[in-house]
Amino acid sequence: MNVVGKPxxxxxxxxxVTGQTRFADDLVLPRMLHARLxxxxxxxxxxxxxxxxxxxxxxxxxxxLTGKDMPVAYGxxxxxxxxxxxxxxxxxxxxxxxALVVAVDEDAAAEGVERLRVExxxxxxxxxxxxALATPSPRIxxxxxxxxxxxxxxxxxxxxxxxFAAADEVxxxxxxxxxxxxxAIEQHASLAAxxxxxxxxxxxxxxxxxxxxxxxxxxxxxxxxxxxxxxTPNGGGFGGKSDPFNHEIxxxxxxxxxxxxxxxxxxxxxxxxxxxxxxxxxxxxxxxxKRDGTITAMHLQTLLDxxxxxxxxxxxxxxxxxxxxxxxxxxxxxxxxxRTFTNKPPCGPKRGHGTPQPRFGQEAQLDKxxxxxxxxxxxxxxxxxxxxxxxxxxxxxxxxxxxxxxIEKVVAGSNWRARRGxxxxxxxxxxxCSSYLCGxxxxxxxxxxxxxxxxxxxDRSGGVTAFCGATEIxxxxxxxxxxxxxxxxxxxxxxxxxVTGDTDLGPVDLGSYSSRVTLMMGNAAIQAAxxxxxxxxxxVAEKLAVPPGRLVFADRRVFDAEDPARGTxxxxxxxxxxxxxxxxxxxxxxxxxxxxxxxxxxxxxPSPAYSYTAAVLEVEVDPDAGWVRVVxxxxxxxxxxxxxxxxxxxxxxxxxxxxxxxxLMEESAFRRLPPKRSAALxxxxxxxxxxxxxxxxxxxxxxxxxxxNPDGAGPFGAKEVGQGPLLPIMPALANAVFDAVxxxxxxxxxxxxxxxxxxxxxxxxxxGRHGPARFPDVPWPEPLxxxxxxxxxxxRASNEKPRKRDxxxxxxIAPEVVR
Amino acid sequence: xxxxTLSLRLNGxxxxxxxxxxxxxxxxxxxxxxxxxxxHGCELGECGACAVLVDxxxxxxxxxxxxxxxxxxxxxxxxxxxGPELHPLQRTFxxxxxxQCGYCTPGILxxxxxxxxxxxxxxxxxxxxxxxxxxxxxTGYLQIFDAVEQAIVDMTAGGSGPSARGGDGGGR
Numbered sequence: 001m002n003v004v005g006k007p008x009x010x011x012x013x014x015x016x017v018t019g020q021t022r023f024a025d026d027l028v029l030p031r032m033l034h035a036r037l038x039x040x041x042x043x044x045x046x047x048x049x050x051x052x053x054x055x056x057x058x059x060x061x062x063x064x065l066t067g068k069d070m071p072v073a074y075g076x077x078x079x080x081x082x083x084x085x086x087x088x089x090x091x092x093x094x095x096x097x098x099a100l101v102v103a104v105d106e107d108a109a110a111e112g113v114e115r116l117r118v119e120x121x122x123x124x125x126x127x128x129x130x131x132a133l134a135t136p137s138p139r140i141x142x143x144x145x146x147x148x149x150x151x152x153x154x155x156x157x158x159x160x161x162x163x164f165a166a167a168d169e170v171x172x173x174x175x176x177x178x179x180x181x182x183x184a185i186e187q188h189a190s191l192a193a194x195x196x197x198x199x200x201x202x203x204x205x206x207x208x209x210x211x212x213x214x215x216x217x218x219x220x221x222x223x224x225x226x227x228x229x230x231x232t233p234n235g236g237g238f239g240g241k242s243d244p245f246n247h248e249i250x251x252x253x254x255x256x257x258x259x260x261x262x263x264x265x266x267x268x269x270x271x272x273x274x275x276x277x278x279x280x281x282x283x284x285x286x287x288x289x290k291r292d293g294t295i296t297a298m299h300l301q302t303l304l305d306x307x308x309x310x311x312x313x314x315x316x317x318x319x320x321x322x323x324x325x326x327x328x329x330x331x332x333x334x335x336x337x338x339r340t341f342t343n344k345p346p347c348g349p350k351r352g353h354g355t356p357q358p359r360f361g362q363e364a365q366l367d368k369x370x371x372x373x374x375x376x377x378x379x380x381x382x383x384x385x386x387x388x389x390x391x392x393x394x395x396x397x398x399x400x401x402x403x404x405x406x407i408e409k410v411v412a413g414s415n416w417r418a419r420r421g422x423x424x425x426x427x428x429x430x431x432x433c434s435s436y437l438c439g440x441x442x443x444x445x446x447x448x449x450x451x452x453x454x455x456x457x458x459d460r461s462g463g464v465t466a467f468c469g470a471t472e473i474x475x476x477x478x479x480x481x482x483x484x485x486x487x488x489x490x491x492x493x494x495x496x497x498x499v500t501g502d503t504d505l506g507p508v509d510l511g512s513y514s515s516r517v518t519l520m521m522g523n524a525a526i527q528a529a530x531x532x533x534x535x536x537x538x539x540v541a542e543k544l545a546v547p548p549g550r551l552v553f554a555d556r557r558v559f560d561a562e563d564p565a566r567g568t569x570x571x572x573x574x575x576x577x578x579x580x581x582x583x584x585x586x587x588x589x590x591x592x593x594x595x596x597x598x599x600x601x602x603x604x605x606p607s608p609a610y611s612y613t614a615a616v617l618e619v620e621v622d623p624d625a626g627w628v629r630v631v632x633x634x635x636x637x638x639x640x641x642x643x644x645x646x647x648x649x650x651x652x653x654x655x656x657x658x659x660x661x662x663x664l665m666e667e668s669a670f671r672r673l674p675p676k677r678s679a680a681l682x683x684x685x686x687x688x689x690x691x692x693x694x695x696x697x698x699x700x701x702x703x704x705x706x707x708x709n710p711d712g713a714g715p716f717g718a719k720e721v722g723q724g725p726l727l728p729i730m731p732a733l734a735n736a737v738f739d740a741v742x743x744x745x746x747x748x749x750x751x752x753x754x755x756x757x758x759x760x761x762x763x764x765x766x767x768g769r770h771g772p773a774r775f776p777d778v779p780w781p782e783p784l785x786x787x788x789x790x791x792x793x794x795x796r797a798s799n800e801k802p803r804k805r806d807x808x809x810x811x812x813i814a815p816e817v818v819r
Numbered sequence: 820x821x822x823x824t825l826s827l828r829l830n831g832x833x834x835x836x837x838x839x840x841x842x843x844x845x846x847x848x849x850x851x852x853x854x855x856x857x858x859h860g861c862e863l864g865e866c867g868a869c870a871v872l873v874d875x876x877x878x879x880x881x882x883x884x885x886x887x888x889x890x891x892x893x894x895x896x897x898x899x900x901x902g903p904e905l906h907p908l909q910r911t912f913x914x915x916x917x918x919q920c921g922y923c924t925p926g927i928l929x930x931x932x933x934x935x936x937x938x939x940x941x942x943x944x945x946x947x948x949x950x951x952x953x954x955x956x957x958t959g960y961l962q963i964f965d966a967v968e969q970a971i972v973d974m975t976a977g978g979s980g981p982s983a984r985g986g987d988g989g990g991r
Contacts, residue, residue, distance in 0.1 A: 013913035016921030017905065017928065019856025019896030026855035107839075183956055185860040185868050186922045235858070235922030236956050268861045474920025474957050650916040650962055657959030688861035688954070696947040699960045 002554050003487045004716050007646040010479040011493050012233070012472065024205040024232040025189035029261035032191070033062055035251055036109040036264070038099040038116050039273065040091035043343035043681040044140070045120035047089055047098060054115040055101055060108025063258055064116070065100040070253055074215040076208075076243045076348075078445060080150075080310025082141050085219060085249035091120070092140055092308035093343050094682055095273025100250040102262055125343040127672055127681055129282065129303045130776050132340035140308060140341040146779075148341045150306050151317045153601055154783035156334040157325075157393040158791060163297025163332035167288025169372070173365050174284050176747045176772045177357035177730075179305065180666040181277035182350055183693055186235020188274060189265035190248045192255035200256060201228040204248050207237045207471050208511030211444065213503050215244035216252055227252075231501030234512075237473035238658070239349035242513045243276050243311055272686035276348030277668055279316055279339075280305040281357035284775035285365055293373055293380045297332045300324060300358055303776060304339040304347070311348035313339050315604050319354025322605030324362055325392035326435045327403060327612070328384045331788070333393045336780045343681050344670055349513060351658060351723050355436065356730060360748055363432035363731030367738065376420075377431050377735070378411050381614075391789040395597035399609050400711040400719075402638030403433060406614035409636040409705040414616040421739060426621055427631075428739025433614045434727030438713070438720040439516025441592045441606035450589035452520040453507025454528045456485065458536075458584040462571025464489065464496045466528075469509035470521045471501045475722050476647040477517045481525050483643060484715055488529035489536075490553030491570050507587065515720035518643065519608055520590045522715030527588025539580040540573045593713075598795035599786045608713040611720045612638040615656075615728040619736040623759055626752030628737060630660060630698075635728070636705040640719035645706065651721040652704045657694060659729025664749055665692040746771025827888045829854075830898025838885055844878070845869045847885035848895060856896035856925050860954070867953030870926035871895050877930045879952075896925035899932065907970040908932060917966035919957035927953045931967050940971055 015021045052064040067088035075081040087098050101112035126132045126140060126148055136147025145152040164170055190204040200222060206212050209231040217224040234241055247264045254262040266274065281304050288297040302320040306313045321335030352359075370377040381403075386392065388401050410431070411417065420429045443451055455467040466485050472478045478500055482493040499505050509521055533553060540558045541548040544566055552561045559567025568576070578584050595606035618631040633656050642648040668691075669684045685691040710717020730748050738744055743758035747770060754770040762768030784800055787793030822837040829852065836851045848854045848871070860866035862881055869880040872894040899906045908931050911917070918924040927950060934941055934949040941949065946967050947960075955963065 009914045010916070012921075013918060014905070014909075016918040016924050017909040017913045018900060019925045021921045022855070023858075023922065025859075026849075028853075028855075184920075184922075185866055185954060185956055186858070186920070187860070234920060236920045238956070268863075474922075476919070646914075646916040646962075647919075650919055650958055653959035653961050654919065654957050655959075658956065687863065688865035689863055693954060693956070695952075695954065696950045696960045696964075699947075702959065702961060 001487065002490055003483045003493060004643055005641065005645065008493070008644050010476050010644065010647060011482045011498065012478050021233050023186055023189070023235050024191060024203050025265040027191050027203055029191065029193055032261040032263055033102050033104060033258060034106045034109050035100050035102045035254055035262050036106065036113050037097040037247060037270065038101065038113045038118065040096045040098055041094060042091060042120050042122055043094050044123040044125045045091050046123065047087060047091060048119040048121055050099060051117035052099065054117065055112040058103070058108060058112050058115060060103040060105065061101060061112040062104065063102040063254055064112065065250055065253055066098065070219050070249060072219045074219050074244060075310050076211055076312055076444065077310060077314055079314055082143065082310045085246050085253065093345050095270070095345055096308065097246045100254060102254045102258060125681055127342060127670065129305050129340040129342070132342055133776055133778065140343065144341065149338060150310060150341050151314050151339045152781055153317060154336045154780050155599065155601060155786060156783040157786045158332035158788040160297045160299050160332045160334045164288040167296045168291045170286060170288045171365055171369055172286045173361065173368065173746060174772045174775050175361040175364065177281045177360055178748055179278045179280035179347060179668040180662050181272065181275055181668050182238035182240030183691065184234070184236030184238055184240055187266045187268060187271050188241060188245060188247065189263070190251050191261060191263040192252040193261035194255055194259060199226045199228060200252055201230065202248065202252050203230045203232050205234050205241055206231050206248065207234060207241045207473050207513055209471060209501055209503055210469060210508055210510055212244045212248055216249060219249050220252060220256070228502070228504040231471040234471065234473035237512060238351045239353060239513065240276055242349055242511065245274060268688055269686045272683055273345050275307065275345035275668065276311050278350040279347040279354065279357070281320060282772060282775060283358055283361045285361045287365060287369065289369055291373065293369060293375050294384060295328060295330050298324060298330050299334040301336045301775060301778070302338070302358060303778060305342055306339045307342055307344045307346040309346035311346045313347065316347070316349065316354040318601055318604035320358050322394070323355050323435055324358060325394050326386060326396050326398055326610050327433055328381060329386055330393055334783060336778070338778045345683070351726050352436065353514065356727050359434050359727045360730045363728065364734050364746060367430070367735040368744070378407055378416060381433055382407055391596055393788045394605065394786070395602060395789065395795045396605055397596050399713055400640065400709050401612055402707040402709045403612035403614060405707045406612055406636030406638055406705070407433065409707070410614050410616040410634040413634040413703050413705065414618065416616055426623060426740055427619070428736045429616055429618050430732045430734065430736025430739055431614065431616045432728035432731035432735060433612070434724060435610045435612050436720060436724035436727060437514055437607035438519040438609040438611060439592065439607055440514040441595050441608065442603040443510055450524070450591050451516070452509040452524045453587060453589045454481070454521065454524040455507050455587045456528045456532050456585060458532055458574050460575045460578055462574050464491065465499060466496055466525065467499045467506040468521055469501065469503060469506045470517050471512040473512045475512065475651065476644065477512060477521065479647060480518050480522055480643055484522050484525040485529045488526060488533055488553070489570070490558065491556050515723045518718055518720060519714050522718060523590040524588040526715050528586045531586035531588065532584065535581050535584060535586070536573050536577040539576040540568060543576055596795045599784055599797040600800055602795065609640065609711045609719050611724040613724045613728050615732045617729070617732040617736045619733065619740055621737055621740040621755060623741055626755035626759070628664060628750060628752070628755065630700040630733065632700050633702045635702060635725055636707055637721060637725050638707040638709065638719065639721050640711040640714045641708050641717040642706045643716065643718050648706055648721050649704050652725045653702050655723065655725035656702050656729055657699055659726040660698070661693045662748060663730040663733040665751065667749055743768040743770070823886055825885055825889055827890065828892040830894055840886060842885045843881050844871070844883040844885045844888055845880035848880060854895050854897050858922055858925060867930065868923050868926045870930050870953065872929050872933055875933065875936060877933045894929065896928060899928060906932065907973045908967065911966040911969040911973065915966045915969060916962040917958060923953060923955045927955065927963060935971065943968070
C-alpha cells in the first residue's frame with residue numbers, strides 16, 4: 001500500500017488550522033442582502049393574517065416573503081412532503097417560520113421582523129406521544145396512519161410465540177431514551193445568488209446538496225439543470241444538516257425576487273428549533289432466553305416522539321427496529337414501531353439514526369440477563385455472535401463481523417474479568433456492543449441510479465483532479481477521496497485536487513449520511529482511478545515494451561516490477577497517455593448490491609456491510625450526589641481497514657465523546673407554559689448556556705482498538721467509523737453504574753437526580769431502578785409475517801398484498817407525487 | 820447610526836475601521852476587517868469559537884465590544900502563522916487530527932497559544948483547564964491534547980521546520 005493505512009495529515013488540514021476553510025457564513029458577495037426569519041411563538045395555531053406594511057416601511061427592508069410566495073410542499077422523504085419554506089396557513093411548533101425579512105443588514109432585517117404583525121388562532125397542542133395517541137384531533141397533519149400517529153408498523157420474522165415458549169426465562173423491560181440534538185458548533189447558514197448567466201446558485205451548510213437540489217427545483221419550479229447547489233464545508237453535521245431547510249429555500253426565492261445575493265445565518269436559538277435531532281423513544285423489549293443465555297425470541301416495541309414534521313421520521317421509525325438482529329443470533333423477532341406528531345421541533349437523524357435508542361435498551365437488558373443467569377456479560381454476547389456471511393431473521397445480509405475481536409480487546413484492555421464487580425461500592429465497569437450501517441442499501445428516492453459517482457481529470461501537468469458530489473462535514477471525506485485516488489495511481493494525496501459538494505461540477509453523491517461516503521464514494525473513486533491507471537499503463541507499457549500488467553504505480557513513478565529502474569515519472573506517464581488516448585478523463589460509480597429484504601419496509605436496514613463496536617466504561621459514582629464520572633473508556637471498532645488511522649481514531653474518540661454527552665447530560669426537553677401564558681410548549685434549553693455538553697474536563701482517556709479485517713464490500717476493505725462507535729457508550733455507561741452502585745437507570749441521560757432516586761428507592765426496599773413504569777397502549781396493526789431464512793423464507797412477507805414492483809421506476813429530479 | 824472609528828494593531832500591522840458602536844469585536848473582525856477566520860457559535864460566550872488574543876490574552880470576541888480594542892494589539896487565526904510558515908501548534912493540529920470540521924479550531928489554537936506563551940510546558944491537566952472554555956463537537960478533545968503536547972516538544976526542540984509527521988502536505 002502506498003497511502004492506505006498510514007497515519008497522515010488530512011488533505012484539508014492546512015486550510016482548517018489557518019482559518020481558511022470557508023464556511024457558508026464566511027462568504028460575502030457584492031450587493032449582498034441579509035435575511036432573518038420570523039418564527040411562531042405559538043406551538044400550534046392557524047395563521048389568520050400577516051401584515052408586512054410596517055416592516056416594508058423600514059428604510060432598510062427590501063423584501064418580505066410569506067408562505068404564499070412558495071406554496072409547494074417539500075420534505076426529505078418522498079412519503080412525507082409536509083413542509084413549506086414558510087408556513088402557509090398553520091404553525092406547528094414554537095419556532096416554525098412564517099416570514100422572511102430581507103434587508104440591507106442583519107439589524108434592519110431583525111427590526112423588520114419585529115414590525116411584522118401576525119395574527120394567529122391558537123389550536124390545542126400535543127406535547128408527547130401519549131398525548132398524541134389520546135388526542136386524534138385536531139390533527140397536526142392531515143396525513144399519516146391515523147389521528148396524530150405519523151407511522152405505525154409491525155412485522156414479525158418467524159414465530160415469536162414459539163420462540164418465547166421455548167425460553168426458560170422471559171425478560172420484559174421498559175426503557176426511555178430522551179431526545180437530544182447535534183449541537184454542531186457552526187450554525188446553519190446559506191447564501192443564494194443569481195449567477196451572472198441568470199441561473200440560481202446557493203452555498204449552504206448542508207450535508208445533502210443533492211436533496212436540497214431536489215427540494216429547490218420542486219418548490220421554485222426551476223429546472224434542476226439551472227440550479228447549482230454548493231455544499232460548503234460543514235462546521236459539524238452529525239445529521240443536523242441533512243434535511244432541506246426552510247431558510248435554504250427562502251433565501252433562494254429572495255435572491256430570485258430581488259436579483260441580489262441574500263444571506264442568512266441562523267442564531268443558536270434558531271438552530272435548536274431546526275433540530276432534526278435524536279427522537280425521544282419509549283421502548284418495551286421482551287427477550288426470551290434459555291438458561292445458558294441463548295436468545296430464543298425478541299419482541300421490541302418503540303414509540304417515537306417525532307415533533308411537528310415528517311423529516312426522516314419514517315426511516316427513523318424503521319431504524320429503531322432494523323439492526324437488533326445483526327449482532328447476536330435472534331431466531332425469532334417481532335418489531336412494532338410507532339411515530340407520533342407533537343407540537344415540538346421536528347426530530348430526525350442524529351449520529352446513529354434511530355438505532356442508539358433501542359441499542360441502549362437491548363444492551364442494558366442483556367446486562368440484566370447476564371446478571372440474573374450468572375453469566376459474564378462478555379461471555380453472554382460472545383456465545384451467540386452472528387456468523388459472518390449470513391442472513392439475519394429480518395434478512396439483513398451480514399458480511400464480515402469483527403465483534404468477537406472487539407469484545408476480546410476491550411475485555412483484555414480493561415482487565416474486565418479480574419475487575420468487574422470487584423472495584424468496591426462506587427466504582428464499576430460496564431460493557432456493551434453495537435453495529436451500524438456502512439451506507440443505506442437503498443436510496444431515498446428508489447431508482448436504478450448510482451449512489452455515488454467520481455470523475456477524474458488528468459493532464460500533462462501530472463495533476464489529477466477528482467470530482468464528486470460528496471460533502472465534507474469534518475469527517476474527512478475529501479481526504480478519503482484524495483487518498484484512494486492517490487493509492488491507485490501511486491502518487492501522494494497532496495497531488496490530487498478534490499472538487500466536492502458542488503452539483504454543477506461533480507457527479508451525484510447522495511450525501512454525508514448513513515455512514516455511506518467512505519464505502520460508496522470510495523468504491524466509485526477506486527473504479528475511476530483504476531480506469532485511469534489502465535489508460536496510463538497501456539501507454540507506458542508500449543513505450544517500455546513490457547506487458548501493462550507488470551507495471552507498478554508507486555512513489556510518483558510508473559515502473560517495471562521486474563526492473564524497477566526502468567520506468568517513468570508519473571507526470572511523464574500521464575503525458576504518454578494523453579498523447580496516446582487524447583484528453584484524459586475517467587469516471588467510476590457505485591451502487592449497492594440488491595437487498596435480500598423484499599418485504600414492505602425492508603428498504604431500511606440493509607447495507608453493503610456492517611461495522612461492529614464493543615466498549616467497556618469504567619465509572620465512579622458518588623452515591624450522595626448521584627454524580628457519575630467516567631474514568632476511562634476502552635473501545636474496539638471493527639473498521640475493516642483504517643484508510644487514514646489518524647482520522648479513524650478521531651471518529652472513534654469523537655463518537656465516544658458525543659455518546660458520553662448523550663449518556664450523561666444532553667437532552668432536548670420541553671415544558672408547557674401555564675395556560676394564561678399560551679400553554680406553549682417551549683424548549684427548556686435553546687442555548688449553549690443551558691444545553692449541557694461535555695467539555696475538556698469531562699472527557700476521559702480513551703483506549704481505541706481498530707480491528708482490521710477487510711470486508712470485500714469496502715474500498716480496500718474499509719467499513720464505516722463515523723457513527724457506530726457512539727452506540728455502545730450509553731448502555732455501557734448504564735451498565736457500569738449498575739456495577740458501581742447496584743441500581744438500574746433504564747433511561748438516558750443518566751443524570752445525578754435519577755441515580756439518587758434509584759438509590760433512595762433501593763434504600764427503602766424498592767427495586768433500585770429508575771425508568772418508565774409502563775409502555776403506552778398503541779393500536780398496533782396486524783404484523784407483516786416474514787418467514788425467516790432458516791424457515792425457507794425468501795425475504796417476502798407471507799401476508800402482504802402483492803406490490804406492483806419491488807422497485808419504483810427511475811425517478812428523475814422532477815416534482816414528485818407526494819404522500 | 821453614527822459610526823465610531825477604531826485604530827488597533829491587528830496581526831502585527833496597524834489597522835483602522837469604522838462601524839456602529841454596538842458591534843462586537845467578533846462582528847468587527849468578520850464584517851468590517853474582512854477576517855472571517857474567527858468563528859461564531861453561541862452568541863453568549865459559551866463555546867469559545869470566537870476566541871482571539873487581545874494584548875496576548877484570550878478574549879471571547881462575541882462578548883467584547885469592538886471599541887474596547889482601541890489601541891490594543893489583536894491576534895486572530897489569520898495572524899498565527901509567520902508568513903507561509905505555520906505555527907508549531909498549527910502543524911501539530913493538522914498532522915495529528917486535532918481539527919476535524921475545523922470550526923472550533925481557530926479559537927482553540929489561539930487559546931492554546933496563549934497558554935504556551937505564559938506556561939511553556941503545561942501539564943495535561945493544565946491544558947485541559949486552559950481549553951475548558953472551548954467546545955469541540957467532533958474530536959472528543961484527545962487529539963487536541965496530543966497536538967498541544969507535540970507542539971511543546973517541537974518548540975522545545977527548537978525546530979520550527981516541517982514536522983516529521985504527516986505526508987507530503989506536512990509543513991507547507
